[in-house]
Structures are given as structure tokens and as C-alpha cells.
Amino acid sequence: MPGLPIVVKIGGSTLGSHDTSLKDLVTLQREGVDVVVVHGGGNVISQWMQRQGIQPRFVNGLRVTDAPSLDIVVAVLTGLINKELVSQVHGLGGRAIGISGIDGGLLEARVVDPQLGFVGEICRVDSQPLRAILDTGYMPVVAPLALQIQDGSDHSGGPLNINGDTVAGELAHALEAQRLIFLTDVGGIMDGGGRVIPRLDRRRADLLSRSGVIQGGMIPKLAACLRALERSPVADIIDGRRPGALMECIRGQASGTTIIGDTYRGRSRGRSI
Secondary structure, three states: OOOOOEEEEEOHHHOOOOOOHHHHHHHHHHOOOOEEEEEOOHHHHHHHHHHOOOOOOEEOOEEOEOHHHHHHHHHHHHHHHHHHHHHHHHHOOOOEEEEEOOHHHOEEEEEOOHHHEOEEEEEEEOOHHHHHHHHOOOEEEEEOEEEEOOOOOOOOOOEEEOOHHHHHHHHHHHHOOOEEEEEEOOOOOEOOOOOEOOEEEHHHHHHHHHHOOOOOOHHHHHHHHHHHOOOOOEEEEEEOOOOOHHHHHHOOOOOOEEEEOHHHHHHOOOOOO
């Protein structure tokens, strides 16, 4: 589907000495593919919190983010990680602009649970800032933060910490992306026996999501895939540590888990990826 972007979520754990994700992103850009990148940074945030004497805490996989923690989250995501990724893309010959969900009012969110502090649940996406960046030939690299909605609280309009996987799913949904790809540090979605499930349709993925088999960090990834598949045809969860993994996925040789949406099945009857 020409003209529709691909959304790629990269995590810090996938960027290593043998990783080619950024190189692959630049290759796609040179081939004329519009790519929106969402990055995480949980491990780096935890390291900087510990340096400041703050012990990281999590509830149901979400980081408890009080005011001192929020300062670190904003600084690490929008500063250290985002600008390092942008500089690396440019070093490889690509063209990227680093933003966060705060910039241009890209993402608005409400506080999801007071016990989690400044952690948000996305309630509005304005994709215009991303489209403007793509239209000028640049690759948006998005840090997962959002503006708190104007709800009358003292923090109205302030930054909220958002799960990066959730951001990727919401952006793919808003952009009607042709594909959502998660570059992770595991082989894909595992079944109860620890084997990678190579292919799922949306119905089976939804059943799997509710079965209790999916655990830990895979929960928000699968939820994001299901959200994206409401408007996008296909989503992938692959091992981003493998050299060439992203390009293999784009070329139809994904080695992880591919989830097919109803729109893909309708448009592609009789064809395979």
C-alpha cells in the first residue's frame, strides 16, 4: 500500500554490536518507504533513577512515576536516547527528526491510575505532526511521552510517561499504517511450550491475549498489535537483535510472529506474505 507508513518500535535491548536496525531503517528511507520510529528506554531510565538514589518500582508492568522519576523519564527519553538515535541515523546517511508525543500535541493522555503517578493512558492522537515530518522527507523518531489532558488538576498540560509499545500501536492505528513491527529481544510470541508461533490471525491473537499464556512485556506488545490491526493489515513481533531482521520482515521473510488483520485477509485473499 504505497503512501502509508510503516511504524517500527525499537527497544534499547535490541540495539547491540550485531544489530542492523538503524541501518535497515535508513535503507527503507532511501527506497522511498515512509517510516515512523517509536523507541523505548526502560533500562536506561532505571539506571539513571538508581544513580539518583531512586529505586525503580513497577505495578503490572508499568513504571511508578512520581515527580522526581518523571524528571528523569523526560530527560532520558527526549534527551539521551532520542538524540542518540537521531544522530546515529544521520551518521548512517539517513534523515531523521526526533520528537516526543508532547511535541505538536501529538499525544494526549489521562492519568491511568493514581498509584502509578504520572503514567498516562492515551485518549487522543493528532497525527498531523508526523505527516508533516514525513512529507518533508524525514523520519520521525518518537519518544513515548504525552501531554496530560486539561482535567483541572495541577498537572494539566504537563508530561506523562507512556508505555512505548502502547504508543507504537496507537500511532499505527491513527496513521492506518501498512505495517507495525516490534523489534524485541525475544524470538516472537511463544506458545505454552516455549515455541515461537509463526502466524496468527486477529481472532486467535485476541484469544491468546486473554488466555493468560502471554506474560510480562509481551502483554502490551500484543495489545498494541491488536489495536493497530483495527485499521492496519499486519503486525509483526520479531527478534531485532538478529542482523537484517527488519529487512527480512519487510521482504516477507519474518522469522518471528506475524499477526494478520481482517483488512489484510480481505485485500489479499489467495496470497501470502
